[in-house]
Amino acid sequence: MSKSSLLQSYKIVLYRRALHPEFFNIQERRHIAHNDYELEAWLMPGGHVLRFQCNGLCFTEIITPDDRSLPERGQIAALPCAGERDHEQEFPEKVNYITTAQTETLTDHLFDSSYQEMLDFARETGALTHEWIDDDGGRCLSMIDIQRYKREVHVQSYHLNGGCGLILRSQTIFEQTD
Template sequence: MLSVRPKVAELAFHVFSRSLHPELYALHQRRRVERTDYEVQVDITNCGHVVTWRGAGMTICEVATSAQQPLPKRRCLLSRPLKGSRTERAECRGGVQYKTHFQLEPVSPDMFWMVQQQLGTGQTEGLLHRFDASGRMALGALSYVNVETRRKSVLIQAIHTFPDDYAIVKVESLFSIGDNAK
């Protein structure tokens, strides 16, 4: 299956209070982590990522994808174009807190290739997927997602590169339970 990126102008960021059916996106990498108080599943998809967090009787699903991707409307907490820089948060029942900061950063070609090389050649503990080249550029895009777990929280850091546009998407999200989540 060909796995190239959409254009950065077509990107969107969504948060749901429900999980998404896996047939809605093309999966390239998956990691699942279970802790005593929560579980999290991280998927690298054809357009970005899907993070599904479950704990304290809540489900929160974060999706970075194409704006053209058909997604449900029901139980959508947040829907924004993935442009510029933005910080969002949600307080949910059961003491569940969700915080995210996402940004689309256009960079110079030199900076782009430096980031691309560092992500693609470094030893990583997170998930890494190399996409096929689009034809315009010799190298394909990369997606990297790092997962840091604590007893009551998980920090997700995602980086997605877009070679055709010399752009990098960065997302940092924190899912936590209780006021003193550590």
């Protein structure tokens, strides 16, 4: 896939429900139960799923380069990731969702340095990672790092595609409000 078509294909999709695992090529997963909420993170090649549950509510964020097979039922928002994106959603049930995404395309040298920095960071922090080689022989990496707080959870994701030098960074916050 060309640089521009891969970049243009990435989307953030938010649901107000859980989605079944069979929709996804899950390579790694992590479940966190903390205070009054739960977060489950699924890592796929080039994307991720975050399922946040609290007080009987469920929200799911997906970042994917291919949203064609995703269901429409329960979908709240679908945003392209190209460039810089910010989205905030307040729900009447006292939950806030905030996400930012940035994409950039790097030269081979800068991409290789960033790739190594991400691997080092993942080892230091225990972040969830999946590495693979794309069809063009490029090294690829998807990574999720999670920070828990009393009433919120912060998730940073990084999706690196060596075939085209693409890096997609996102930060998501699910927050319980008073």
